[in-house]
Amino acid sequence: MKDFPHHLQFRPVRRQLTTYRQIHNAISLVINIVIFGGAAVLTGYLSEPGWWQLLLYIPAAWILIHHVVKMFIIPRQVRIHGWAEQADDILIRSGAIFRKYQAVPYGRLQFVVVTQGPLQRKYDLADVSITTAGSKAEILGLPTIEATRLRDDLSARGYARLAGL
Amino acid sequence: MSQPVQQQHSPEIPWSRVHPISPFVRSWSVLLIFGYVLTNLSLQTLRNIVESFELSIGQAILIFLGIVFIALLVAAGLYTIAWRFxxxxxxxxxxxxxxxxxxxxxxxxxxxxxxxxxIDRPLFARLFGLSKLSLHAADGSEATLALEYLKATDAEQLRREILYLASGAQDDPQLDPMAESTTSETGPSAGHSPGAPAANPVTHPAAPAYPYAEYLSAYVQHNPRGLTEAVSPPPGVIPQQITQSRRAKNPPRELLTIPLSRVVGAGVVTGLGAGIASALWALIVGGFVLWLSARDGSNETLPFLIGGGIGFLLIVGFITIVTAFAQVNSNYNFTARTSDSGVRVLSGLLSTSSHTIPPGRIQAIQIYQPIAYRFFGWYRIQVSVAGYGLTDSSTTVLPVGKFNDVLIMLSVLAPDAGVERADELIYNALKYTSDDDGFTHVPSRARFWQPVAGRRHGYMTTPTLLLIRYAKLRRILAMIPHERIQxxxxxxxxxxxxxxxxxxxFSTPPGPVRVNISNHEPEALIQLFFHEAEIAAHARRIKDKNKWMADEELENFEKTAIKAKAQGGDRA
Amino acid sequence: MDHENLPYRRVSPRLIPLRQINNAIGFGIFFLFLLIPLLIVQFVAPLFFTNSAAYLLYLLPAGVLVWGIVVACIIPRQVRAMGYLENRDDLVLRRGILFRNQVAVPYGRIQYVDIHQGPLQRAFGVTQISITTAGGGTASTFEGLPMVEAERLRDELTQRGFARLAELAEA
Known part of the structure; x- marks a missing residue:
């Protein structure tokens, strides 16, 4: 989306998000390949041989392609991902290829959730998700302190601008 | 509500239970189960069952009735326990x-x-003079509190009380019915709306925050009643008498009723639509079966065709009648009213229902014209209300109406569009498509992705509303007040x-109205994005409030918002 | 996540035995559900077990058993990690040791509060409180408060929204 204004300053998420997501992606790849590849090998072993056995490997191949493509996209996604706290709303940018911009007015937020898994903790990453009455927006890979700060600030600003729903 | 219950927890306000005969009314549903079982067993099976126990017909009937009676007793017992608790x-x-x-x-x-x-009155409850009262919070479709059942008059009394308490009218001495006469020249203006901006000049949106200013001035011109709800109008813009007239209670007023002929007509048309659709399915399936049998080499296709034809007609007839009856049953005697407690729609033949939506609860509106309605110039209006969520029956506030009815309903559902001849705008938007109708269009290079809707899919903004048009065969026009965008x-x-x-x-609380714009020119749509983000952040303060009759609450919002803005500015 | 120094309130320690029982029941059923069919197959249709690889299938219930024991070991820490904090503007609910989760709900956003108590919970004197916000979202359910505390919290939550709003307006 070239037409999106350039003057907006988005704060980037932590660079370590790339590492974390690559590891996550690799683990997911291994698990999925073991499951689907293993299932294919087993079925092939137990059934009569034939050319159609190649079909059994389609899911595994698809998973492989999916993860490899993701591996190349992740660094770009992380570079693009960011947020901008404006006077009355928060802007979130995401998506390497399919770019997406979300604007959530502070006064609309219903609750904020901060989550952190064990691997994320190792890299000091936390995810923040902002829920409104009709939508949800997420910022992934903030430093823990920043996530807590954002959570408190969002709550406070939301509070001050509270109205209706 | 009957039978106050003593509770040590908070003795001032007694606890109540629903009407004591409710458990019995509710246990009638057990009969339905037996009825269902009976109708689904063939006579032969029944006879087999009776014979296997070596009973005479009379004995069998007696035993069956006994079982039904015991089941009823058990159900009533369980419901009674539930009722007590x-x-x-x-x-x-x-x-x-x-x-x-x-x-x-x-x-x-x-x-x-x-x-x-x-307030719903299902057939059974109605026979006993009982009603079901449901209160909805913004939690989706299920009722937050369902009182099954109350005496009809009690239910209405309770509804009146709840709406009065919820409106915040009692917090506002000017609106207290007990103190009605005090509404005088000195009353509201001194401490209320117009005073606030004078005391606090920051409220005045003098800064060229463009959409907000535009929005507000449109409000001043077109929505005087809405404006008195605003706390930060430019000083001197609201004439005194408007503030005064707001004080006058809004007397209940009947908006429209739908004549029986149209209810039946719409029922038949919708029923036919459903019938034809299912018949088409039957045709496809039947054709497939026929093809299979012909492949088998059996030559008896003629009886097949005759049987199929009769079956086909039966299906069409049956589905048409069932759908049409369901429609007529729920839309019979449809009436819409407006009052201080908001919009109320009532309808129903065997079971009746009445929905009350207080002011400021409507999140988005959609005018919908199914294909069948096009021949008659009928429309349907659906609204997104956070309390209803996706439930179909409650969200339809006009099941079938002429364009004029649409306008009448819009006058209470939607804010003034803020343009000259809004009626013309909406009519043309629904009926015609042209290059200069004010709506954007899907650019020709993206038409491939919108093969049916084509040029018709687009949006337009008025000072108060975002209008989005969808679909070509059916016609859909979604309207969302800017300040409702989440x-x-x-x-x-x-x-x-x-x-x-x-x-x-543009997300709104879950409901029938979707607000998606697909495949548009980047520049304009990104501008709309910023425009809406800005308006959503500011303008909600004008209209959004919980207690719709109390002004103080809104003033508070306004003050805190200003403070927050100052703080936010520091941070950002 | 930090905030360790903030005065989070803990839930009742009686939640630990309650969760242990629930966990034992849940995994017990799962375990038997896997084990019994295997035993039946082994003794009724022993042909299947001529292939010794079939015995590997017993790894499944064994795995479930181990998993259940691991969870049982974590439960006390899990319960101790649960906490809630009544901030100035919002209620923060915290839980999890490995996968940490914090939910912040501004007081004024609460649509309604439910307090649930099942028979087992009643036996251990704890409740489950759930907070619903607009748009069909249950922000959070939180187990382990005694009834008195749950009611106090609920009243606090619903009252605070308005007190805080008034305070902001006056300032």
Whole structure:
């Protein structure tokens, strides 16, 4: 989306998000390949041989392609991902290829959730998700302190601008 | 509400239970189960059962009735226990519920959270003069508190009380019915709306925050009643008498009724539509079966054809009648009213229902014209209300109406569009498509992705509304007040990537109205994104409030918002 | 996540035995559900077990058993990690040791509060409180408060929204 204004300053998420997501992606790849590849090998072993056995490997191949493509996209996604706290709303940018911009007015937020898994903790990453009455927006890979700060600030600003729903 | 119950927890306000005969009324549903079982067993099976026990017909009937009676007793017993443990009370600012025997449940809902109130009278309850009262908070489709059942008059009384308490009218001495006469020249203006901006000049939106200023001035011109709800109008703009007239209670007024002929007509048309659709399915399936049998080499296709033809007609007839009856049953005697407690729609033949939506609860509106309605110039209106969620029957506030009815309903559902001849605008938007009708269009390079809707899909903004038009065969026009937008999103999908366009979504609470714009020119849509983000952040303060009759609350919002803005500015 | 120094309130320690029982029942059923069919197959249709690889299938219930024991070991820490904090503007609910989760709900956003108590919970004197916000979202359910504390919290939550709003307006 070239037409999106350039003057907006988005704060980037932590660079370590790339590492974390690559590891996550690799683990997911291994698990999925073991499951689907293993299932294919087993079925092939137990059934009569034939050319159609190649079909059994389609899911595994698809998973492989999916993860490899993701591996190349992740660094770009992380570079693009960011947020901008404006006077009355928060802007979130995401998506390497399919770019997406979300604007959530502070006064609309219903609750904020901060989550952190064990691997994320190792890299000091936390995810923040902002829920409104009709939508949800997420910022992934903030430093823990920043996530807590954002959570408190969002709550406070939301509070001050509270109205209706 | 009958039978106050003593509770040590909070002795001031007694707990109540629903009407004591409710358990019996509810246990009638057991009969339905038996009826269902009976109708689904063939006579032969029944005879087999009777014979296997070596009973005479008379004995069998007696035993069957006995079983039904015992089942009824058991059900009534269980419902009675549940009834004893289902207690509620309404305090000055909240509804409380204690329910459950084994799994206990206590619910506490503040009354200013009220999104809608329904009174339903299912056929059985109606025979006993009972009603079901449901209160909805903004939690989706299920009723937050359902009182099954109350005496019809009690239910109405309770609804009146709840709406009065929820409106915040009692917080506002000017609106207290007891103190009605005090509404005088000195009353409201001194401490209320017009005073606030004078005391606090920051409120005046002099800064050229463009959409907000534009929005506000349009409000001043077109929506005087709405404006008195605003706390930060430019000083001197609201004439005194408007503030005064707001004080005058809004007397109940009948908006429209739908004549029986149209209800039946719409029922038949919709029924036929459903019938034809299912018949088409039957044709496809039947054709497939026929083809299979012909492949088998059997030559008896003629009886097949005759049988199929009769079956086909039966299916069409049956589905048409069932759908048409369901429609007529629910829309019979449809009436819409407006009053201080908001919009109320009533309808129903065997079972009746009445839905009350207080002011400021409507999140988005949609004018919908199914294909069948096009021949008659009929329309349907659906609304998104946070309390109703996706439930179909409650969200339809006009099941079938002429364009004029649409306008009447819009006058209470939607804010003034803020343009000259809004009626013309809406009519043309629904009926025609042209290059200069004010709506954007899907650019020709992206038409491939919108094969049916084509040029018709687009949006337009007025000072108060975002209008989005969808579909070509059916006609859909969604209207969403800017201040109702919860979140704005602009993104590029795969089809957008191919055609160099973008799409946007403006989220509202779950309901029948979707607000998605697909495959549009990037520049304009991104501008709309910012425009809406800005308006959504500011303008909601004008209209959004919980207690719709109390001004103080809104003033508070306004003050805190200014403070927050100052703080936010520091931070950002 | 930090905030360790903030005065989070803990839930009742009686939640630990309650969760242990629930966990034992849940995994017990799962375990038997896997084990019994295997035993039946082994003794009724022993042909299947001529292939010694079939015995590997017993790894499944064994795995479930181990998993259940691991969870049982974590439960006390899990319960101790649960906490809630009544901030100036919002209620923060915290839980989890490995996968940490914090939910912040501004007081004024609460649509209604439910307190649930099942028979087992009643025996251990704890409740489950759930907070619903607009748009069909249950922000959080939180187990382990005694009834008195749950009711106090509920009243606090619903009252605070308005007190805080008034305070902000006056300032």
């Amino acid at each position: 289902y207690q509620f009370r309404i305090t000055a600012d909240a509804v409380e519920l204690h329910a459950g025997v084994v799994f206990r449940r206590r619910r506490y809902m503040r009354l200013d959270r009220l999104q809608a109130v329904d 979140q704005s999103t602009v993104h590029q999908s795969l089809s957008d990537k191919f055609s160099g366009t973008v799409s946007a979504r």
